[in-house]
Amino acid sequence: MCTVPIRTVLTVITATTALVLTGLWVGYNVNMLPLDASSNAPTYDALFKVLFSIGMVLFLGIVILLVYSLFRFRRRSGDLSDGLAIEGNLPLEIVWTAIPAIVVLFVGIYSYDIYERMGGMVALNDHSAMAHTAMDHSAMDHSGMASGEVSQARVWGGIGGAGMDAAPTGAVLPVEVTAMQFAFIFHYPDANITSGELHVPTGQPVELHMEARDVIHAFWVPQFRLKQDVIPGQPTVLSFTATKAGSYPIVCAELCGPYHGGMRSTVVVHEPEAYATWLQQNSPASTTT
Amino acid sequence: MTLANPSDFNGNLQPQGWLRYFSFSLDHKVIGLQYLVCGFIFYLIGGALAGAIRTELATPLSDFMPRDTYNEVLTLHGTVMIFLWIVPVVNGAFGNYLIPFYVGARDMAFPRLNAVAFWLIPPAGILLISSYFIAGAAAQSGWTAYPPLSLTTPAAGQVVWILSVLLLGGSSIFGGINFIATILKLRRPGLKLMQLPMYCWAMLGTSILVVLSTPVLAGTLILLSFDIIAHTGFFNPALGGNVVVYQHLFWFYSHPAVYIMVLPAFGLVSEILPVHARKPLFGYTTMVYSIMAIVFLGLIVWAHHMFTSGTPPWMRLFFTIATSFIAVPTGIKFFNWLATLWGGKIALNSAMLFSCAFIVNFVFGGITGVALAQVPFDIHVHDTYFVVGHFHYIVYGGTVFVIFASLYHWYPKFTGRMLNEDLGRLHFLLTFIGFNLCFAPQHWLGLNGMPRRVAEYDPTFTTLNQVSSVGALLMAISTIPLLINVVVTALNGKVAGDNPWNALTPEWLTSSPPPVENWIGEAPLVTEPYGYGQHQDQPQEVQA
Amino acid sequence: MTSTAPLQDPGSLAADKAVDQAVDHATDHATEGHGDFRLFGLATFLVADGMTFAGFFAAYLTFRAVNPLQEGSTYELELLLPTINTVLLIISSFTFHRAGKECRGGNLAATRLWLAITGGLGVAFLAGQMIEYFSLPFGLTDNLFASTFYALTGFHGLHVTLGVICIAIVALQARKGGRISASDHFGLEAAELYWHFVDGIWVVLYGILYLL
Numbered sequence A: 001m002c003t004v005p006i007r008t009v010l011t012v013i014t015a016t017t018a019l020v021l022t023g024l025w026v027g028y029n030v031n032m033l034p035l036d037a038s039s040n041a042p043t044y045d046a047l048f049k050v051l052f053s054i055g056m057v058l059f060l061g062i063v064i065l066l067v068y069s070l071f072r073f074r075r076r077s078g079d080l081s082d083g084l085a086i087e088g089n090l091p092l093e094i095v096w097t098a099i100p101a102i103v104v105l106f107v108g109i110y111s112y113d114i115y116e117r118m119g120g121m122v123a124l125n126d127h128s129a130m131a132h133t134a135m136d137h138s139a140m141d142h143s144g145m146a147s148g149e150v151s152q153a154r155v156w157g158g159i160g161g162a163g164m165d166a167a168p169t170g171a172v173l174p175v176e177v178t179a180m181q182f183a184f185i186f187h188y189p190d191a192n193i194t195s196g197e198l199h200v201p202t203g204q205p206v207e208l209h210m211e212a213r214d215v216i217h218a219f220w221v222p223q224f225r226l227k228q229d230v231i232p233g234q235p236t237v238l239s240f241t242a243t244k245a246g247s248y249p250i251v252c253a254e255l256c257g258p259y260h261g262g263m264r265s266t267v268v269v270h271e272p273e274a275y276a277t278w279l280q281q282n283s284p285a286s287t288t289t
Numbered sequence B: 001m002t003l004a005n006p007s008d009f010n011g012n013l014q015p016q017g018w019l020r021y022f023s024f025s026l027d028h029k030v031i032g033l034q035y036l037v038c039g040f041i042f043y044l045i046g047g048a049l050a051g052a053i054r055t056e057l058a059t060p061l062s063d064f065m066p067r068d069t070y071n072e073v074l075t076l077h078g079t080v081m082i083f084l085w086i087v088p089v090v091n092g093a094f095g096n097y098l099i100p101f102y103v104g105a106r107d108m109a110f111p112r113l114n115a116v117a118f119w120l121i122p123p124a125g126i127l128l129i130s131s132y133f134i135a136g137a138a139a140q141s142g143w144t145a146y147p148p149l150s151l152t153t154p155a156a157g158q159v160v161w162i163l164s165v166l167l168l169g170g171s172s173i174f175g176g177i178n179f180i181a182t183i184l185k186l187r188r189p190g191l192k193l194m195q196l197p198m199y200c201w202a203m204l205g206t207s208i209l210v211v212l213s214t215p216v217l218a219g220t221l222i223l224l225s226f227d228i229i230a231h232t233g234f235f236n237p238a239l240g241g242n243v244v245v246y247q248h249l250f251w252f253y254s255h256p257a258v259y260i261m262v263l264p265a266f267g268l269v270s271e272i273l274p275v276h277a278r279k280p281l282f283g284y285t286t287m288v289y290s291i292m293a294i295v296f297l298g299l300i301v302w303a304h305h306m307f308t309s310g311t312p313p314w315m316r317l318f319f320t321i322a323t324s325f326i327a328v329p330t331g332i333k334f335f336n337w338l339a340t341l342w343g344g345k346i347a348l349n350s351a352m353l354f355s356c357a358f359i360v361n362f363v364f365g366g367i368t369g370v371a372l373a374q375v376p377f378d379i380h381v382h383d384t385y386f387v388v389g390h391f392h393y394i395v396y397g398g399t400v401f402v403i404f405a406s407l408y409h410w411y412p413k414f415t416g417r418m419l420n421e422d423l424g425r426l427h428f429l430l431t432f433i434g435f436n437l438c439f440a441p442q443h444w445l446g447l448n449g450m451p452r453r454v455a456e457y458d459p460t461f462t463t464l465n466q467v468s469s470v471g472a473l474l475m476a477i478s479t480i481p482l483l484i485n486v487v488v489t490a491l492n493g494k495v496a497g498d499n500p501w502n503a504l505t506p507e508w509l510t511s512s513p514p515p516v517e518n519w520i521g522e523a524p525l526v527t528e529p530y531g532y533g534q535h536q537d538q539p540q541e542v543q544a
Numbered sequence C: 001m002t003s004t005a006p007l008q009d010p011g012s013l014a015a016d017k018a019v020d021q022a023v024d025h026a027t028d029h030a031t032e033g034h035g036d037f038r039l040f041g042l043a044t045f046l047v048a049d050g051m052t053f054a055g056f057f058a059a060y061l062t063f064r065a066v067n068p069l070q071e072g073s074t075y076e077l078e079l080l081l082p083t084i085n086t087v088l089l090i091i092s093s094f095t096f097h098r099a100g101k102e103c104r105g106g107n108l109a110a111t112r113l114w115l116a117i118t119g120g121l122g123v124a125f126l127a128g129q130m131i132e133y134f135s136l137p138f139g140l141t142d143n144l145f146a147s148t149f150y151a152l153t154g155f156h157g158l159h160v161t162l163g164v165i166c167i168a169i170v171a172l173q174a175r176k177g178g179r180i181s182a183s184d185h186f187g188l189e190a191a192e193l194y195w196h197f198v199d200g201i202w203v204v205l206y207g208i209l210y211l212l
């Protein structure tokens, strides 16, 4: 390798700094996401900003380098000679192996941390709240699931309750979710309410116990940044704490038949008092007495 | 041990002239072009289906076609594009045409198997498309055919789909075996493995993936068809089966399949860049190792498609890390390409434009891929248009762009005539703009709440969907200059001469188009396929 | 015979053989004869075939690990018949090997004899399998285990059937003036490789399905 002139070094350093700053600026200032309405949405958005910034730096860097070389090293007309016979450069290659390796290692560890904070790493089958509802599955036993009994014993995946430590306002609110072509049905075992819409209070951890009757569906609330497949024969769980009152769409995100696109519902997030009123008005106990 | 007389190998037994393209020809060049043209026809069909999708999605209501038809269309679109366009063309077409040249052989190791592999494709494709008409309804459970949906949608269409994919998988396996044997066993004496053009390595890696993963898909689909036809319960929860096992088996093939679709494209770009930049391929050895690393990693990352499928936490963690690390060998390749361009004498012709656009698009798609690999990120965007954006950036912006680049680069070899550069640049411009208009907005749509595989959507997403549809229209229009170009130049284009690019790889060291057995006389021994700038006695040096 | 094999330029092949051996330090060896890469191709195919079985095995093991055993179903199977079958199949690998040896030694009559024995063992295996099928208390669609059992053994049985047919063809070709001789016996070697593969798969299958 020939000696590198100081000016080149300076240019490279300036350009890299400018690039990194631009990437960071874009990543942190261009908003690509909908409203954040659950306690783990801000956590998710933090991860998104990091990924977006890194992606921006790499993408812009590569595109600029490419366009620059296309311009700078374009063939002048009449020039039929070859370029330099450079076949490789070990130090350089080590550098560009190491940088992505460090980046993905960092990204991997960071997103693990985020996932942990969201409750994704909780071992689902020894969660105490789980045991409670696993026995209390009366609503689902009548739903016609052929393998109902066997599947009750085990939860197959999803996001457990660890993310709820941040909001210890009350006990966990269990809701049983049944998905079918082409609707979600929500059952509140404690209040014995069955509803086509999900109503939850702000600040209280909610734990959805989900099972499908026919084919696979997926429960997704974009404003919560959460999604979980609802699988026939294999119950799954999804925990979250809503933070902002409002109505948000519940979207079925797994192809489930012709009306898959129409399989939507709404989650209504109430302030705790409003939620109590809703419970009052809708629980069968209040109407019969 | 007798060696057959060259003349009775292909010469007398096989039809001559244009008719041979419709025959059971054993000539690898004929088979390569058969794959290419056949694949391109299916591209037009798949593209027309994409046009139907984008028309439906131009409005938020499901008003263009019935909802179940929409599902049929998207299933056929995905299946046709993957199994009948990308895989046969980057592997079958260019592989068959180029590999024998690159290893210095006169044909593939098993020419008959080769012809069989090709001739499985048209019937399988026709079967697939006609299922809409003959079976009453085509498959409508997506190209992933997840049970139990695939067990409950109309059975006839799904069974035809399985049959067709099995045939295509078989074709792919036969091809893979042939490539491995040709590259490892049929090399011209004196030619070392590490002297082979990079495309050989890419095809070797791809073929290893084909041989290891495609059979698993075949087995899985056979079990699925039992579930449909014989009412077994492998994947039917109502009969005690397990739907997630299907997903594992399916993605054990279908993740490697994405590298089956892209590794050959990497190989082709590695051939094109050095020629038009007049520089040796940078970092040959690390390129080879990174291909093999991608092959290895590609086999152990499949569950990143199943982060919301109820997989246990440790599994999600493992697959996140393994998937992220694919960025490292892939990155090596990209930086090596950039270094290949650096300091070259770059001719910005159509082949080069498409290749460079490939780099831009693929890096974008790769970066969104690495984001998708992070479980918490994926949990939000899984099965949304973000994913659709990701993979179209890679399959279209990556592989299809490379197919176009390769067409401009090797067309003179195929036909002896040059493609028109002005039409080529127009084709490039329309494709590049249309492509980005079509797929860039989809990332935003996905992040903000639009799921994939829907015929109707929230009206707040209308504008961006319309932008996307306009982009698709531009892409459709962009095929017009391409088709005109190919047809017109085939008839009276500029005569190319044997080696219009002054390239050093062996396919250029014979006439264009090449004779039946590739070389008159002995196969040349090319030990430096990328020796640009090294031989001072080259004629062009004298001129400069 | 070489019409299916690709041409190597006659002139260069002879001349470069020496160069090749001196120069080529790569992993593979120069193509000695055409049979060489055909067997290689077959071996590659068998790797692919083996992956199909691997997929089935993985599915079976996963079902077993995570799906609760259904009512009326059991993993316990009668062992006697399958064990005899296993022994038969293992013996047949040796008899096939013997046939190959005789063939290379030029003794075609003995080749045919040993091939016949091998084929007989294969047929006996299939017969045993049939007996087992008919004596089993469950049918294909009874439960998940039953389905998996029949899928695995059935797919393997299909391979054995194909192998027996190949043996019959090879045995026919091994008569005087047939296609197989002491110097040219690709068909026999291919069938032998395939047969060993089918045996090996059975051993794994036996271990997983019957013993585990």
Ligand code: HEA
Binding pocket: A058, A062, A099, A100, A101, A103, A104, B144, B257, B258, B259, B261, B262, B304, B305, B323, B324, B326, B327, B328, B330, B331, B332, B334, B362, B363, B364, B365, B366, B367, B368, B369, B370, B371, B372, B373, B374, B378, B381, B382, B383, B387, B390, B391, B394, B395, B398, B399
């Ligand atoms: C040719 C096809 C192809 C290719 C090559 C890839 C490549 C990659 N894909 Fe993609 N993918 C698909 C086709 C492809 N994909 C398809 C079709 C689907 C959807 C299937 C369906 O559901 O229908 C999909 C879906 C998909 C998912 C599942 C999303 C979901 O459904 O929720 C994931 C998740 O991890 C993923 C990840 C990746 C990654 C990490 C790569 C990596 O290989 C990318 C690596 C490349 C780069 C990273 C760029 C270059 C590198 C550098 C410049 C170095 C520096 C970079 C960093 C440090 C980040 N892909």
Ligand code: HEA
Binding pocket: B043, B044, B045, B046, B047, B048, B050, B051, B053, B054, B074, B075, B077, B078, B079, B081, B082, B086, B141, B142, B143, B144, B388, B392, B395, B396, B400, B438, B452, B453, B454, B455, B472, B475, B476, B477, B479
């Ligand atoms: C592998 C390659 C590949 C390629 C090249 C493409 C190309 C295109 N794809 Fe495709 N796509 C997939 C693979 C591919 N796709 C897969 C695997 C899926 C998932 C399926 C699933 O969910 O199961 C998918 C899904 C998919 C969707 C999501 C559907 C949904 O989820 O609801 C959309 C929506 O915009 C889309 C659009 C397009 C468009 C506009 C193109 C364009 O680039 C096409 C451009 C080409 C043309 C427009 C052709 C032009 C020619 C004509 C129009 C003339 C035709 C004339 C005659 C036939 C006479 N694709």
Ligand code: CUA
Binding pocket: A180, A181, A182, A216, A217, A218, A252, A253, A254, A255, A256, A257, A259, A260, A261, A263
């Ligand atoms: Cu339910 Cu899609």
Ligand SMILES: [Cu+2]
Binding pocket: B254, B255, B258, B302, B304, B305
């Ligand atoms: Cu993947």
